[in-house]
Amino acid sequence: MAARAETNAINAREAVTLAADKANKAAKDAEDSLKEVKLARTALSKEVNAATATRADDAGRKAKRLAAAVFQAAEDVRRQASLADIAAMKPFAPQPASAATSVKASRKQV
Secondary structure, three states: OHHHHHHHHHHHHHHHHHHHHHHHHHHHHHHHHHHHHHHHHHHHHHOOOHHHHHHHHHHHHHHHHHHHHHHHHHHHHHHHHHHHHHHHHHHHOOOOOOHHHHHHHHHHHO
């Protein structure tokens, strides 16, 4: 029982760490995209034409997509952390009575 609980804890920690690493990468990508948006906006303010407008639009769409990815990654971290919390508490949960014990208990009540 203890070995299984330890294995569950290790697996849960690895899942949370992996989710956090993905979230950090997504956040870095979003920050890089924000820099691209700022550059495109600056270029658009200096020279308004179809090329700069398209560049700014594309940069904005990319930033929006990456922001959604960051949100999803954060949700994954939250979900994995909740699952890890459940896994940590599982060994301490009261064990259900066996079927034989339940039958004996119900016969005594009659």
